[in-house]
Amino acid sequence: MQRVRQTILGLVMFSALIGASALSGCSDAIQPATLSDLNNQSFTFANGVVFHPALANMPTALAFNNDSTDFALSSANGTAVGTDSLNPCVLNVTFSTYAPGTGPQANAAMTLNPCDFDRSNNILIIGNGTLTQISAPGMPLGS
Numbered sequence: 001m002q003r004v005r006q007t008i009l010g011l012v013m014f015s016a017l018i019g020a021s022a023l024s025g026c027s028d029a030i031q032p033a034t035l036s037d038l039n040n041q042s043f044t045f046a047n048g049v050v051f052h053p054a055l056a057n058m059p060t061a062l063a064f065n066n067d068s069t070d071f072a073l074s075s076a077n078g079t080a081v082g083t084d085s086l087n088p089c090v091l092n093v094t095f096s097t098y099a100p101g102t103g104p105q106a107n108a109a110m111t112l113n114p115c116d117f118d119r120s121n122n123i124l125i126i127g128n129g130t131l132t133q134i135s136a137p138g139m140p141l142g143s
Contacts, residue, residue, distance in 0.1 A: 029120035035086060037117040038064040043124040043135035048075050050126055050133040051091075051110055054102045062124070063141055073104065080104040089115030089126065 041064055045051075048060025051073060060075040064084060071084045071091055078098035084091055089112035093104045104110060112126040124135040 030116050030118045030125070033086060033089060033115050033117040033124065035068040037119070038068040038084075038086075038124070038138075040065055040141045041122075041138040042141055043138045045126075045133050045135050047133060048073075050112070050128045050131050052098075052103050054098075062135070065141060075103065077102045080106075080108075086115070088113055 042061050043063070044059060044061045046059055048055030048058045051060060051062075054077070055075055058075045058077070060073065063072045063074075064070070065072075068086065069083055071082060073080045073091070073093075078096065080093045080096040080098060080103060082092045082094040091104075091110040091112065093106055093108045093110070096104055096106050096108075098104060110128070113129060114125055114127050114132065116125040117123070118125060122137040124138065126133055126135075
């Protein structure tokens with residue numbers, strides 16, 4: 001049990017350092033995400049824990065469409081879809097194929113803070129109040 005705690009603490013510290021280093025280099029290119037930054041883009045995160053604890057160490061994709069008002073969150077365990085509002089970024093799940101305890105469920109709300117976009121690198125920087133995650137460069141939907 002002690003080893004699990006140490007591993008979790010190490011992951012938390014690593015995530016915090018990565019997030020802090022990304023944010024410490026803030027420039028004009030890193031700003032709060034806008035509808036046009038996210039629309040028709042898919043962002044992959046190596047670790048989906050920022051969305052749900054059961055998605056820890058699981059690659060997870062977050063895609064936006066319909067002028068960034070709709071989202072789809074997908075991983076090996078399932079998919080959750082719903083509506084998105086920016087400022088702050090809140091993902092409201094309306095439908096989920098995740099089994100209970102394996103990912104976000106219908107009627108869940110995920111508040112992402114920070115919810116920043118690095119325009120120079122086309123990456124999304126999000127957090128859940130405890131952890132910060134940085135996506136791979138966004139890809140246009142359908143590619």
